[in-house]
Amino acid sequence: MPVRSGPTRQSARSSPSSLPDAICVEAPPTRQPWWEVVGIIGRTLVVLGLAVCGFALYLTVGTSLSEHHDQVLLAERLNLPALHNLVPAGHTVAGPQPTPPIGSAIGRIIIPTIGVNQVIIEGTGEAQLEAGPSHYAGTVLPGETGDAAIAGHRTTWGRPFWSLDRLRRGDPIIVESPLGRFTFTVTGAVTVLPTDLGAILPSTTPSLTLTTCTPKFSAARRLVVRAILLTSALPRHAVRLRWSTPLSAPRPPSPLVLTLVVALTALAAALTVALWRRQRLASVLVGVGGFAALCVTYTLIARALPGGF
Secondary structure, eight states, rough: OOOSSSHHHHHHHOOOGSOOOHHOOOOOHHHHHHHHHHHHHHHHHHHHHHHHHHHHHHIIIIHHHHHHHHHHHHHHHOOOOOOGGGEEETTTOEEEEEEOOTTTTHHHEEEGGGEEEEEEEESSSHHTTTOOOOOBBBBBBBTHHHHHHHOOOOSSTTTTTTTTOOOOTOEEEEEEEEEEEEEEEEEEEEOOOOTGGSSSSOSSOOOEEEEEESSOOOOEEEEEEEEEEEEEEEEEEEEOOOOOOOSSOOOOHHHHHHHHHHHHHHHHHHHHHHHHHTTTHHHHHHHHHHHHHHHHHHHHHHHOTTTTO
């Protein structure tokens, strides 16, 4: 009989290749302590990076949405005379008017050269600067005899004066208010220290001063743009001036801001799950709670920035 080659049944049964899979599985390598430390540092840096990116997004988008919401409210309360009720008055100035309450809409500033068209709010407090260009209380109103001063943020809260440094001599600045329509012409610009109280100069002629921080993303100095009255148009008939209802502070957040917060919260939850899958529900709660805390921190930091930043 021919001799059968190959392993016998007994040798096949004893062959390592036929052993159960459970016996052949290798034990997972144990992680070294130093590798765990590297992992913790890496995750911490990722979270910090996301926090910084979130703050930048809040400064550029969140504050602008809030300022836009306030501008809509101010525009609804602003009472401007109809253009057909105005008559050219040359260099005639408006007469003295009662002081507007802090937080009220006093007019609209239009700077065609840099695309500014916003409502002016009375007062330069934190709440007023967050709502738009703010009139320095204690200075005359635009169109009256004297120097009217207006401040505005440069890089946050809608950044109304972002391009203020592009203004050149002869550029027009238009202010519409219940007093009339006043066109100023730029005469020059200077850069001063924040402590220079002489930036707003007393004047015997109707003039306008705009201030903001400079350079961009810094509050080291102040950019001061000066202008003088060129022409005016006053109401045809004398009217009894009534200032608008002041904008309340604190104000409810706009729907756009709430939508942004909800979207970023969902994103934070998703990223938390992706980074820490093993913690599951606990990681989601920590991520969402941490993001809510970041939103509050972002607001506090943004409001701690110097006025005009």
